[in-house]
Each structure stands twice: as structure tokens, then as C-alpha cells.
Amino acid sequence: MPEGEAVQDLPLLSGKPSSSIVQPEKRREAVLVESIRSGDEEAFAQLYRMFAPTINAVVLARVPRDEVQDIVQEVFISAFRNIDSLKDANSVGPWLTKIARNRAAEFYRKLKPNDELDEQIARPANRKGEAAEVLRAIRSLSDAYAETLIMRLVEGMTAKEISERTGLKPESVRVNLHRGMEKLRESLGLNSRK
Amino acid sequence: MNGDYLINKEGNDFEVEQLESLLSEFRIDPVPPSMSRIGYQEQRSTFRRFKMSFALGLVSICVVLLAAGYLFMNVSINRDARERATLSLTPAPVLDNTADAELPDIRKDVVEQSKSQFRHEHHVRKLASSRIKRSRPVGRETAGSRQKLTPEERYAYQQVKLALFIASTKIKIVQNTIDRVDEVNNRSSKSNR
Numbered sequence: 045m046p047e048g049e050a051v052q053d054l055p056l057l058s059g060k061p062s063s064s065i066v067q068p069e070k071r072r073e074a075v076l077v078e079s080i081r082s083g084d085e086e087a088f089a090q091l092y093r094m095f096a097p098t099i100n101a102v103v104l105a106r107v108p109r110d111e112v113q114d115i116v117q118e119v120f121i122s123a124f125r126n127i128d129s130l131k132d133a134n135s136v137g138p139w140l141t142k143i144a145r146n147r148a149a150e151f152y153r154k155l156k157p158n159d160e161l162d163e164q165i166a167r168p169a170n171r172k173g174e175a176a177e178v179l180r181a182i183r184s185l186s187d188a189y190a191e192t193l194i195m196r197l198v199e200g201m202t203a204k205e206i207s208e209r210t211g212l213k214p215e216s217v218r219v220n221l222h223r224g225m226e227k228l229r230e231s232l233g234l235n236s237r238k
Numbered sequence: 239m240n241g242d243y244l245i246n247k248e249g250n251d252f253e254v255e256q257l258e259s260l261l262s263e264f265r266i267d268p269v270p271p272s273m274s275r276i277g278y279q280e281q282r283s284t285f286r287r288f289k290m291s292f293a294l295g296l297v298s299i300c301v302v303l304l305a306a307g308y309l310f311m312n313v314s315i316n317r318d319a320r321e322r323a324t325l326s327l328t329p330a331p332v333l334d335n336t337a338d339a340e341l342p343d344i345r346k347d348v349v350e351q352s353k354s355q356f357r358h359e360h361h362v363r364k365l366a367s368s369r370i371k372r373s374r375p376v377g378r379e380t381a382g383s384r385q386k387l388t389p390e391e392r393y394a395y396q397q398v399k400l401a402l403f404i405a406s407t408k409i410k411i412v413q414n415t416i417d418r419v420d421e422v423n424n425r426s427s428k429s430n431r
Binding site for chain 1: 241
């Protein structure tokens with residue numbers, strides 16, 4: 045290949061603007077955000093289906109189960125109302141998880157001191173009780189481990205999906221999953237099968 | 239533990255699968271919220287945003303209305319007071335025919351008599367009116383109580399006033415006569431000297 049042709053193939057050296065290099069790749073959620081901004085209801089529904097499991101995991105890691113669904117809906121309603129304040133449409137996932145964390149914190153701020161959380165008190169010995177026990181054990185871990193484990197074990201997301209939705213690095217997600225799983229085993233008294 | 243299954247869901251891991259199956263009940267059913275709910279929230283938040291403005295506007299309207307009402311009341315009260323003062327400063331009214339109609343027949347002759355007497359003494363009243371105006375108390379009670387009087391009481395009130403007018407006028411005449419006599423006496427004594 046002649047030298048001149050090779051230079052022309054490089055967009056930065058040829059002087060021609062190339063959207064594929066100068067601008068970041070437009071992800072699917074960014075397209076949805078733009079559609080929502082222009083008033084597309086279906087785009088909002090798609091965005092909800094895409095991110096609801098992630099937001100559910102973030103909220104479930106912090107808040108009693110009965111309150112989770114309402115808070116998840118509030119998160120999306122808040123996002124819909126403030127969608128114009130989102131600067132980078134590619135980072136809608138981290139933005140939504142941040143809203144979810146804030147909403148969960150707000151839930152505990154509004155909670156009166158005398159209010160009891162039934163989920164933490166009742167521990168029936170059936171399968172439902174076991175699930176609640178495991179969830180309680182996951183919640184006892186740090187937020188990073190708890191969120192990642194719930195996304196994996198409750199929502200069935202892979203490490204790659206978790207990374208894409210939350211904006212975390214894939215390595216961080218893998219580490220969180222492995223270490224979180226080890227700590228969960230310890231907490232539940234299970235034998236590690238290494 | 240199968241790390242691939244935990245990370246990529248490849249292969250098998252009984253323990254993780256069991257946990258997945260156990261925790262699946264917490265999985266969300268991704269049904270997006272209805273737009274009507276969002277719209278409702280939107281309206282509610284809009285109202286909440288302008289609630290303070292609405293309240294302030296309402297309060298200011300109330301204040302303006304109260305101030306206007308207060309001013310109007312003040313003006314009307316002052317006007318009434320002026321009218322009442324004017325009424326109280328006018329000479330005692332002559333009994334009219336409507337008042338006569340309300341009186342019993344027995345009293346009518348007395349009223350007629352008083353009327354003629356009243357007219358007869360009119361010039362005396364004119365003389366005394368300036369002094370009366372100064373001395374008579376100006377107040378709402380007089381006007382108000384006059385309005386509540388029955389015809390008989392009103393007649394009696396007029397009679398008493400008339401008697402007082404006549405008495406004061408006669409006293410004045412007497413005083414003038416005494417003054418004149420004194421003056422004549424003084425002059426005569428001076429001329430004698």
C-alpha cells in the first residue's frame with residue numbers, strides 16, 4: 045500500500061472530521077434519552093425495561109421489599125421529569141443509580157424513629173423465609189458487593205450487563221462478584237467449594 | 239465454585255443456581271409507570287411550585303380588600319357624622335302631617351295648639367338660635383334617640399325645648415331691660431353731677 049493512501053485512511057491526519065473517532069459512540073440508551081426528550085413515551089418504556097432490574101437491585105440492597113417497587117417507580121418518574129438535566133446521555137445508567145441511591149437514603153430520612161421494618165423482624169422457616177434470610181445476609185455486606193450480587197443473583201444479569209448498566213469497570217464487577225460471594229458464604233455458613 | 243457461571247452464566251454452579259432460584263421472587267416485573275401517573279405527579283409538582291405564590295397572592299388580595307373596606311367604612315362614618323351634626327345644629331323640626339296622622343285624635347288639638355304657639359314664637363327662636371347652636375351638644379346619641387321617640391314623646395320634647403327657648407329669651411329681655419335702666423341711671427347721675 046502506498047504511503048499516501050495509508051495517511052488518508054487515518055481520519056485525524058486526513059483533516060476530515062470523523063464522527064466515529066472524534067465523537068463517542070452513541071449507545072442505545074443515549075438514543076432513547078434523546079427520544080424521551082422529544083416526548084417519545086415508548087422510548088421511556090424501553091428505557092424502563094432496560095434499567096428497571098439495575099435500579100431494583102440498587103434499591104433492594106437498601107430498602108425493605110415492600111417499599112422497593114414504589115421507590116423504583118419514583119426513580120423513573122423523577123428521571124423522566126429531570127431528563128433535561130442529564131448532560132451525558134451515554135451515562136444514563138450511573139445517573140439513574142445515583143437517583144436510586146438518593147431515594148433510598150431519603151426513605152430512611154423520612155422514616156420515623158418508631159417505625160418498625162417487618163422484614164427484619166419476621167423470619168419464618170419456609171422457603172420465603174430462607175429467601176428473606178439470604179437477602180438480609182446480602183444486605184449486611186457493603187453496598188458495592190450487595191448491589192452487584194443482587195443484580196447477579198436476583199436479576200440474573202451477567203458481569204458484562206452489570207458493567208454496562210452501572211458504568212462500573214468489568215474488572216471491578218468481577219472482583220465485587222467474587223469477593224461478595226465469598227463473604228455471603230461466610231455469612232450464611234456455607235462451605236466454600238474451591 | 240464455577241467462576242464462569244458466576245461471571246458469565248456459562249457452565250453450571252449448583253450453589254449459585256440455588257441462590258438464584260431462591261432470590262428470584264425479588265425480581266422486578268418491569269412494567270413501566272403509566273404516563274397518567276407521571277402527568278399527575280407533574281401537575282402536583284407544578285402546583286407545589288406555585289403554591290407559595292398562590293398563597294401570597296391570596297393574602298395580598300385579602301389585605302387590599304380589607305384596606306378598601308376600612309377606608310370605605312371610615313368615609314361613610316365621617317359622612318354620617320357630618321350629616322348628623324348638621325341635623326342636630328338645625329332648629330327643632332316642625333311637626334309634620336305624618337306625625338299628626340300617627341297621633342291619637344285626643345292629642346290632635348294639643349298638637350295644633352302647639353303648632354300655632356310654635357309659629358308665634360318663631361322670631362324669638364331665630365334670635366336665640368345662634369346661642370343655642372353653640373351651647374347644644376352635638377352627638378350621635380341625640381340624633382339616634384330622637385329617631386326612636388314616639389310621637390307623644392317627641393311632642394313633649396318639643397314643648398320642653400320651646401319652654402326653655404322662651405325662658406332664656408325672656409331672661410335675656412329682662413337682662414337687657416336691667417342693663418338699659420342701669421345705663422339711664424348712670425347717665426342721669428352723670429348729668430346731675
